[in-house]
Amino acid sequence: MASIGGIPSYILEFGDELVYFTPYTITLFLLALTFTVLVIISRPERQVDIAFGGDAYRAKEISLSEMRFRRFMAIACGLASMGAMVTGDIFNFTLFTAMVGITNVGIVAAVKSPHVQDAAYQYGLVALSATVPLFAGAAVYAAATGSLSMIELMKGTLPAVPLIAKAMLVIGVVGEGMAPFYAAKAEMFRAPGAPYVIMCSLSSLLIFLRVVEVVLLG
Amino acid sequence: MIIRKISHFLCNYENIMPLFAGACTLLFIAGFLFLPIQYTDNQLYPKTIDRNSSLDPYDRGGPPFTQVTIAAQYMENSPAAGLVTSYLTPFSLYLSRTTPHMGTTIVAHPGGIIDEILYNTRGLDTVVEATILFIAFAIASYIYRKV
Structure with a gap:
């Protein structure tokens, strides 16, 4: 039993949902964990705007409550990313992906800037719509194979997963924050407050790396 | 270009x-x-729905204090699966006999029906679903208070 991510070295059992650690998933998990710890302990940046062609500059005022809320969302995003990295269940993976999408919206929706909030709203609509193909993909996985367990898919004893199910899963993940729908997120980066905004980017990257492994399973 | x-x-x-x-x-x-997509008959958690049961749609049958067999993926990980709806508290039993839609209450009252699939075999899903709702509520309340 081996997947592209390697042989599971440890399996944690939550009823029918298994959490497993392969060299691939544990690497992604540790990356998400490290960045979440960084988010917890680091002090956020103060964004400075410099007037083009002159010496004028000004630092943006950011309230403490706003930063606290965004840190909370960034930590939640990190936890969701960690869950998505190690879960061994297709439906559970889609849930964690949806959670990453909504926490990304939360990270930037707290910013007091109409432009950023407009972008966050548009991205929120995409993330909301993306849950349709995401969960539909998981449903087709269940219907076609009779199982949602990635461990069972790894064994190769189940019927093959239809291509359309994989495509739905991928477009759902892409809608939760990948290019080309990333453009709305690029606008969000006008929001001050690294490392919180960087968590949006990192979580999307991690989810994408994981979905590549997931679609190659069955 | x-x-x-x-x-x-x-x-x-x-x-x-x-x-x-x-x-x-x-x-x-x-x-x-791509239609038709193949369908596997051997599905997880199959059940027959009895629309006349007051526990519908959570009635998985079985006499009280007797475990009902549930086709879970890893049976050994869920030893308590199938026991939940076969046991009702006296209050739930009273409600199920006096109201036709006891099944819709789920956990809305003490001793209400707990769906064993959600709470025994797929408990992690329940945690994540509730967390998503909580996050959405936190965002909405923060924005509402700020405006």
Whole structure:
């Protein structure tokens, strides 16, 4: 039993949902964990705007409550990313992906800037719509194979997963924050407050790396 | 030149939603072309629905204090699965005998029906679902209070 991510070295059992650690998933998990710890302990940046062609500059005022809320969302995003990295269940993976999408919206929706909030709203609509193909993909996985367990898919004893199910899963993940729908997120980066905004980017990257492994399973 | 035009189109974030909707439409059209999709009869958690039962849709049958067999993926991980709906508290039993829709209450009252699939075999899903709702509520309340 081996997947592209390697042989599971440890399996944690939550009823029918298994959490497993392969060299691939544990690497992604540790990356998400490290960045979440960084988010917890680091002090956020103060964004400075410099007037083009002159010496004028000004630092943006950011309230403490706003930063606290965004840190909370960034930590939640990190936890969701960690869950998505190690879960061994297709439906559970889609849930964690949806959670990453909504926490990304939360990270930037707290910013007091109409432009950023407009972008966050548009991205929120995409993330909301993306849950349709995401969960539909998981449903087709269940219907076609009779199982949602990635461990069972790894064994190769189940019927093959239809291509359309994989495509739905991928477009759902892409809608939760990948290019080309990333453009709305690029606008969000006008929001001050690294490392919180960087968590949006990192979580999307991690989810994408994981979905590549997931679609190659069955 | 084409890339520049695409980039110009994408730089307006109001175009992102229509683009995603278009991509989804194409995918679902492709999905129709892939029909029929194979269906495996050997599904997890099968059940027969008895619409006349007051515990519908959570009635999995079975006399009280007797465990009902549930086709779970890893049976050994859920030793308590199948025991939940076969046991009702006296209050729940009273409600099930006096109201026709006891099954819709789930956990809305003490001793209400707990869906064993959700709470025994797929408990982690329940935790994540509730967390998503909590996060959404936190965002909405923060924005509402700020405005």
